[in-house]
Amino acid sequence: MSRILCSECQAALSTHAEACRECGYPVMARGQPASPTDKETVPASLKEYRLMQLAGIGLSCAGFLAVLADALVFAGVSVTVGIGTYMTGLLGAWWNSTE
Ligand SMILES: [Zn+2]
Numbered sequence: 001m002s003r004i005l006c007s008e009c010q011a012a013l014s015t016h017a018e019a020c021r022e023c024g025y026p027v028m029a030r031g032q033p034a035s036p037t038d039k040e041t042v043p044a045s046l047k048e049y050r051l052m053q054l055a056g057i058g059l060s061c062a063g064f065l066a067v068l069a070d071a072l073v074f075a076g077v078s079v080t081v082g083i084g085t086y087m088t089g090l091l092g093a094w095w096n097s098t099e
Pocket residue numbers: 006007008009010011020021022023024025
């Protein structure tokens with residue numbers, strides 16, 4: 001009869017034992033991969049989309065300020081990214097609220 005060691009207290013156990021007789025630690029059934037964490041894809045919360053909208057508005061404002069400062073390349077990038085972020089947040093919030 002083959003024996004295994006308890007992974008908790010190292011006591012010798014029968015491979016047919018369901019749990020350690022010394023400490024009660026459950027013996028893993030062989031061929032059964034331990035994967036307790038099946039991660040579900042958690043959708044971003046409404047709060048996160050609101051934050052995205054705020055970040056987008058902030059970026060756009062920075063872009064418009066950059067126009068005044070004649071930093072046109074920075075302004076273009078800021079406004080484009082800002083509006084994109086804002087729209088993503090807006091769509092995300094809308095999508096969340098309709099569910
Ligand atoms: Zn044990």
